[in-house]
Amino acid sequence: MKEQSKYLKILGNIDSQNEKGVNQALEKEGFYSKNQGFPIASLQFELTSHCNLACKHCYNNSGINNISDAMTSQNWISFSQYLVEHGGIFECIISGGEPLLFGNDLFKIMDILHEDGTLFFLITNGYLLTKEIADQLRKYRYHKIQVSIDGVTSEYHDSFRQRNGSWKKAVDGAFAIANNGIPLKIAHCVTPYNIHDIDDMCALAYSLGASSIMVGELCLSGRAAINKDLLLSNEQRELLFQKVRENISRYKGKMGVKCSHSVKEGLERHYKSPNSGAIIRPNGDVRIDGMAPFVVGNILTDDFAEIWTKKIFDSWNSPQVLEFINSFDKEDRNYSFINYVEGDVSI
Numbered sequence: 001m002k003e004q005s006k007y008l009k010i011l012g013n014i015d016s017q018n019e020k021g022v023n024q025a026l027e028k029e030g031f032y033s034k035n036q037g038f039p040i041a042s043l044q045f046e047l048t049s050h051c052n053l054a055c056k057h058c059y060n061n062s063g064i065n066n067i068s069d070a071m072t073s074q075n076w077i078s079f080s081q082y083l084v085e086h087g088g089i090f091e092c093i094i095s096g097g098e099p100l101l102f103g104n105d106l107f108k109i110m111d112i113l114h115e116d117g118t119l120f121f122l123i124t125n126g127y128l129l130t131k132e133i134a135d136q137l138r139k140y141r142y143h144k145i146q147v148s149i150d151g152v153t154s155e156y157h158d159s160f161r162q163r164n165g166s167w168k169k170a171v172d173g174a175f176a177i178a179n180n181g182i183p184l185k186i187a188h189c190v191t192p193y194n195i196h197d198i199d200d201m202c203a204l205a206y207s208l209g210a211s212s213i214m215v216g217e218l219c220l221s222g223r224a225a226i227n228k229d230l231l232l233s234n235e236q237r238e239l240l241f242q243k244v245r246e247n248i249s250r251y252k253g254k255m256g257v258k259c260s261h262s263v264k265e266g267l268e269r270h271y272k273s274p275n276s277g278a279i280i281r282p283n284g285d286v287r288i289d290g291m292a293p294f295v296v297g298n299i300l301t302d303d304f305a306e307i308w309t310k311k312i313f314d315s316w317n318s319p320q321v322l323e324f325i326n327s328f329d330k331e332d333r334n335y336s337f338i339n340y341v342e343g344d345v346s347i
């Protein structure tokens with residue numbers, strides 16, 4: 001099958017769920033080399049700033065404005081074709097806002113990349129994840145589909161995500177994904193209000209057929225800045241780590257249990273592999289990382305290949321980026337420049 005073979009031929013028969021293995025294979029094949037050409041290892045499409053939920057912690061402040069995104073469906077379709085014509089991408093991370101709001105246009109975008117062999121990592125809140133949509137998603141090749149579930153019951157989740165009925169839809173949607181044989185990752189945000197439910201949450205993820213659960217605290221970004229009561233204390237963070245260790249042992253060989261890495265660690269890792277990925281925002285901006293507020297161009301006005309080959313690598317060594325990375329405190333918070341609260345910075 002042509003559409004499934006392009007990158008598999010390059011990388012061999014790797015387990016796409018094994019992040020370390022994938023990264024090693026990509027490094028070996030030169031995806032992270034200094035020549036920064038195509039194919040690209042990973043690009044994130046933030047399809048829309050709109051969302052059907054209004055979560056209290058939303059790291060990029062989605063779902064609160066009614067302004068039309070500059071990037072239309074047709075722009076995303078054309079950009080996907082452009083990427084394929086220039087050598088393609090190994091993995092496309094699709095997020096938002098809520099990407100399933102794109103309806104059938106989401107599948108048009110995925111089809112273009114899928115036929116070129118791209119692997120997907122789809123991030124959704126699950127609200128629109130009906131059995132029919134889960135069936136439509138079945139044909140693609142995945143790293144994983146991530147569904148966010150923040151409580152073992154609807155009460156906490158619906159209040160945290162500010163929409164009644166959202167827990168039930170996420171749980172049913174997650175089950176439909178796993179039931180279709182797609183690798184399901186549950187993302188679970190831990191706050192002082194649900195920290196004692198981690199064992200039950202892992203049990204719920206396992207019962208839904210998840211291949212992994214990522215349990216992590218909120219980062220100080222976006223709406224968390226106005227809801228700081230949701231951030232963990234040092235003592236609570238220790239409890240989180242302890243609970244994650246216990247559940248790693250409990251589910252060994254059955255389901256992956258991970259703690260999300262710190263923001264600073266993620267940025268330092270990206271700094272070492274500058275061209276391992278970037279984000280295209282709903283306004284067309286090319287951002288170097290979801291957790292770093294630096295923009296190196298806009299695909300609606302600039303040629304993306306030029307941006308990729310001439311700006312991405314060097315941007316990571318700019319003084320502003322290094323200062324931003326070094327400004328995180330011991331609790332992994334950067335109060336000097338809060339991501340998605342202050343405006344983005346062009347470099």
Ligand code: SF4
Pocket residue numbers: 051052053054055057058059060061062063096097098125161
């Ligand atoms: S966290 Fe996700 S689901 Fe919640 S408002 Fe933000 S984009 Fe929407």
